[in-house]
Amino acid sequence: MPRRDSFTRYLVEKQRVDGRIPPQLRLLLEVVARACKRISFAVNKGELGEVMGTAGSENVQGEVQKKLDIIANETLIEANEWGGHLAAMASEEMEGIYVVPNRYPQGEYLLMFDPLDGSSNIDINMSIGTIFSVLKKPEGHPGVHDSDFFQPGTKQVAAGYCIYGPQTTLVLTVGDGVSMFTLDREQGSFILTQENVRIPEDTKEFAINMSNMRHWDAPVKRYIDEVLAGKDGPRGKDFNMRWVAAMVADVHRILCRGGIFMYPWDKREPNKPGKLRLMYEANPMAWLVEQAGGLATDGRQRIMDVQPTQLHQRVSVVLGSKNEVERVTQYHLEAD
Ligand code: AHG
Ligand code: MN
Ligand code: MN
Ligand code: MN
Numbered sequence: 001m002p003r004r005d006s007f008t009r010y011l012v013e014k015q016r017v018d019g020r021i022p023p024q025l026r027l028l029l030e031v032v033a034r035a036c037k038r039i040s041f042a043v044n045k046g047e048l049g050e051v052m053g054t055a056g057s058e059n060v061q062g063e064v065q066k067k068l069d070i071i072a073n074e075t076l077i078e079a080n081e082w083g084g085h086l087a088a089m090a091s092e093e094m095e096g097i098y099v100v101p102n103r104y105p106q107g108e109y110l111l112m113f114d115p116l117d118g119s120s121n122i123d124i125n126m127s128i129g130t131i132f133s134v135l136k137k138p139e140g141h142p143g144v145h146d147s148d149f150f151q152p153g154t155k156q157v158a159a160g161y162c163i164y165g166p167q168t169t170l171v172l173t174v175g176d177g178v179s180m181f182t183l184d185r186e187q188g189s190f191i192l193t194q195e196n197v198r199i200p201e202d203t204k205e206f207a208i209n210m211s212n213m214r215h216w217d218a219p220v221k222r223y224i225d226e227v228l229a230g231k232d233g234p235r236g237k238d239f240n241m242r243w244v245a246a247m248v249a250d251v252h253r254i255l256c257r258g259g260i261f262m263y264p265w266d267k268r269e270p271n272k273p274g275k276l277r278l279m280y281e282a283n284p285m286a287w288l289v290e291q292a293g294g295l296a297t298d299g300r301q302r303i304m305d306v307q308p309t310q311l312h313q314r315v316s317v318v319l320g321s322k323n324e325v326e327r328v329t330q331y332h333l334e335a336d
Contacts, residue, residue, distance in 0.1 A: 007033055007170065007181045007190035014174060021158070021174050028085040028109055028134060029158060033170055033181075033190055035079035036130050036162035039072045039116075040183060043128065043164045052123055060095040061277075061312060068122050069093050072115035072130060086111055087137045088144040090311050092280060097311065099144050109157070110135040110149055112280040117161070118246020127165035129248025133284040134158040146311060153283035153304030160284065163252050169193075171255065173291040178255065199294040200258035203321040204239050207250045207261045215266035219299065219331035247276065251285050251319070255292055260320040262328070264299060274298070274316035278308055282315045295325035299332040 005013075011026045021029075042051050055065045073093040080086055081098075084105035089098045090112045100106055111134055118128040134157050137148050160172035168183035170190050178197040181190035206227055213224070227239040242259070244250050250261045265274045276282050286296030286303040296303045296319035306315060318328045
């Protein structure tokens with residue numbers, strides 16, 4: 001058996017040996033992992049824990065909130081607000097930013113999260129997750145403003161997700177590759193189970209919600225038509241399709257064995273740039289994918305170069321195996 005490091009030891013070494021993360025960021029990541037562990041236990045209780053079903057409220061994006069959306073959101077806030085490592089948080093489930101209350105020390109980081117990704121999977125016992133992204137608060141002014149969060153994905157200092165599936169796995173990047181940690185439920189700690197995750201450049205697997213086909217733009221139609229044509233079509237090979245309806249799970253599959261994931265802009269809501277949210281869904285996933293050798297674009301430009309102007313800004317997403325993402329992006333640019 002190889003030596004298996006705990007998440008704590010991994011972070012301590014990232015701080016002490018590599019000098020890659022400062023102590024406050026190490027604390028922040030430990031706290032996020034602890035919150036994810038709590039969410040994992042709540043998820044596992046299911047019907048036994050009164051965590052299923054809807055909460056009877058809506059979030060700012062007009063989505064019906066599930067009880068677990070709210071539980072996960074509160075768990076992340078309560079775990080993170082008192083440690084002194086954060087200035088503020090932002091979440092899919094909160095309209096405005098959450099500034100760390102005065103009674104606690106203020107830190108220098110900003111944390112954004114999708115507390116519960118894949119909400120429609122909660123009640124059917126399918127994979128769901130938590131996505132997070134960490135920025136540094138810009139210096140030079142007191143207090144925290146919404147605009148402090150409006151930094152492109154290239155400014156992230158840490159990003160990751162935790163998937164609650166058959167196993168609970170935490171996936172992290174601090175800018176030097178992607179590592180995975182599996183929750184050991186007996187020990188109650190995350191254990192390093194994979195380092196230097198790499199996404200193959202080519203793939204025969206795609207993920208898109210095909211029911212939206214009639215609403216797609218021409219470049220997306222062209223790409224999907226070609227892969228559906230299989231061996232006898234222009235691509236000369238058969239493709240397979242997967243769609244979990246939780247971005248966390250679809251991206252996790254891509255990090256494990258390659259593939260392309262798309263949630264493109266479509267004609268259902270022509271004035272919105274896409275369905276997925278830039279700051280706490282697309283950016284952290286884009287950084288993980290790039291750190292594993294893949295690509296992430298909005299069809300035209302690199303997702304991490306998009307300048308945010310709103311907390312809940314949406315974006316079109318194409319990510320995964322390098323050669324496929326390049327092809328879809330090329331098709332968009334040719335059509336412009
Ligand atoms: P959330 O549950 O956090 O609102 O996100 C759901 C997102 C994403 O995880 C998934 O890829 C997509 O919505 C699924 O959308 P469809 O139901 O349109 O397939
Ligand atoms: Mn939602
Ligand atoms: Mn989500
Ligand atoms: Mn969510």
